[in-house]
Amino acid sequence: MSSKGLNQFLSTNIEDLKNKGLYNVINPLQGPNGATIQIAGRSLLNLSSNNYLGLATDSRLIEASVKAVQTFGAGAGAVRTINGTMELHIELEEKLAAFKHTEAVIVYQSGFNCNMAAISAVMDKKDAILSDELNHASIIDGCRLSGAKTIRFNHSDMDDLREKAKAAKESGLYNKIMVITDGVFSMDGDIAKLPEIVEIAEEYDLITYVDDAHGSGVLGKGAGTVKHFGLSDRIDFQIGTLSKAIGVVGGYVAGSNQLIEWLKLRSRPFLFSTALPPASIAACIASVDILMKDEELIQQLWANGDFLKSELSRLGFNVGHSETPITPCIIGDEVTTQQFSQRLYEEGVYAKAIVFPTVPKGTGRIRNMPTAAHTREMLEQVVSIYEKVGKEMSLI
Ligand code: PMP
Numbered sequence: 001m002s003s004k005g006l007n008q009f010l011s012t013n014i015e016d017l018k019n020k021g022l023y024n025v026i027n028p029l030q031g032p033n034g035a036t037i038q039i040a041g042r043s044l045l046n047l048s049s050n051n052y053l054g055l056a057t058d059s060r061l062i063e064a065s066v067k068a069v070q071t072f073g074a075g076a077g078a079v080r081t082i083n084g085t086m087e088l089h090i091e092l093e094e095k096l097a098a099f100k101h102t103e104a105v106i107v108y109q110s111g112f113n114c115n116m117a118a119i120s121a122v123m124d125k126k127d128a129i130l131s132d133e134l135n136h137a138s139i140i141d142g143c144r145l146s147g148a149k150t151i152r153f154n155h156s157d158m159d160d161l162r163e164k165a166k167a168a169k170e171s172g173l174y175n176k177i178m179v180i181t182d183g184v185f186s187m188d189g190d191i192a193k194l195p196e197i198v199e200i201a202e203e204y205d206l207i208t209y210v211d212d213a214h215g216s217g218v219l220g221k222g223a224g225t226v227k228h229f230g231l232s233d234r235i236d237f238q239i240g241t242l243s244k245a246i247g248v249v250g251g252y253v254a255g256s257n258q259l260i261e262w263l264k265l266r267s268r269p270f271l272f273s274t275a276l277p278p279a280s281i282a283a284c285i286a287s288v289d290i291l292m293k294d295e296e297l298i299q300q301l302w303a304n305g306d307f308l309k310s311e312l313s314r315l316g317f318n319v320g321h322s323e324t325p326i327t328p329c330i331i332g333d334e335v336t337t338q339q340f341s342q343r344l345y346e347e348g349v350y351a352k353a354i355v356f357p358t359v360p361k362g363t364g365r366i367r368n369m370p371t372a373a374h375t376r377e378m379l380e381q382v383v384s385i386y387e388k389v390g391k392e393m394s395l396i
Contacts (some may be wrong), residue, residue: 021334021355032057035373037350045382047351047368052325053217053297054373055247060290061283068282076275081264084275092281095288096252100216100223100240101232104260108269109276111213111241111251115142117267118237118253119180122207123148128174130164130206132156132181132192139180139211149174155185158196165204176207183212183225187359187367189322191219194229202234209237217245218324222291222298245291248283250276300372301325304379308370311383316396320365327368328354329386331395337364343389349382 017023030038034057037046055061068088078084089107096105108114119142123129127148131139134155143150151168154160161179168177179201181192194210201208212224220227222245226235236259242250253263264270290297305325313319318330331337334355341353344366355364370379390396 189326
């Protein structure tokens with residue numbers, strides 16, 4: 001029998017989410033998360049994955065996974081520091097370091113985990129963190145976990161950052177100060193102003209931390225936002241995920257030898273949570289190999305993003321100010337946004353509505369994630385469904 005207090009908490013809060021239109025329904029996929037997906041017996045054009053380069057379903061990754069399962073088994077069997085580190089983990093870390101143009105890399109079980117691990121391994125309650133107000137939830141949680149004072153700055157507002165950095169430094173209250181930002185902001189597709197952030201950081205002696213979950217495999221010939229701006233030797237922490245463009249699962253920190261050495265000694269998910277399984281690591285290695293050899297998928301991703309953006313904008317939709325293939329379609333009102341997404345679904349397009357509190361009130365949007373795996377015909381079909389539903393709902 002469970003506690004009355006718990007039952008009441010759950011019923012009240014679940015009901016509240018339903019009343020506010022924030023109750024999320026999960027539609028399980030009946031096959032892979034590719035350019036099209038199968039849900040409840042229907043095939044839909046998929047614009048909701050982070051599988052930017054289509055590598056999640058690539059035969060080279062699948063073959064590498066199968067081979068690794070047969071050679072190394074299904075699980076790693078232990079945490080990295082006991083005996084869960086296989087030669088595959090080391091190979092991936094060395095490859096990622098070369099790919100990111102840094103001295104070393106440490107791999108974690110997820111991108112989320114990475115932020116929980118890395119921030120609290122170096123920051124504590126005597127420190128302060130300057131954090132962009134639109135940073136990802138895992139950064140926010142990582143900052144909280146560290147116990148450091150979090151000081152939010154207005155989104156990509158360099159005057160605000162400079163002012164807050166100066167005040168934090170001059171207060172003399174903190175041992176260390178970090179500035180932390182997403183490389184690419186996934187709700188709008190805009191890119192962090194890293195050259196200015198680095199200048200401010202150098203002026204006020206800030207530790208620099210860039211979570212490039214959405215920039216890796218997309219910008220800087222795949223190496224990410226930091227490389228895109230030519231700042232590889234001026235950023236302390238580069239976070240990447242292995243779950244988006246790389247197409248598998250996991251996360252990593254790229255940085256100096258000494259930083260990675262410290263994280264291997266002191267970051268808790270590395271010490272206390274079992275290592276990623278061999279199949280996933282082998283698939284990641286195959287994926288990085290592909291990215292290091294060939295820019296074709298990245299070019300295809302950008303061409304698809306440019307096409308979708310220009311077509312939706314031609315139809316009269318507001319696609320915001322994205323600088324990357326992420327293509328938001330800003331509808332505004334939350335209920336209309338949900339209805340629009342539902343109508344797209346009925347017409348054969350899977351594109352999720354994103355509403356408050358994930359984005360500010362009144363800026364509800366459909367977030368379209370075109371990938372390299374979409375064909376031009378698929379995207380043309382998407383555009384014609386957008387046109388039909390947009391006209392039907394008097395949005396264009
Ligand atoms: N950081 C950012 C900026 C992200 O967008 C995400 C994924 N939504 C993560 C971290 C977490 O990555 P993962 O899915 O690999 O845990």
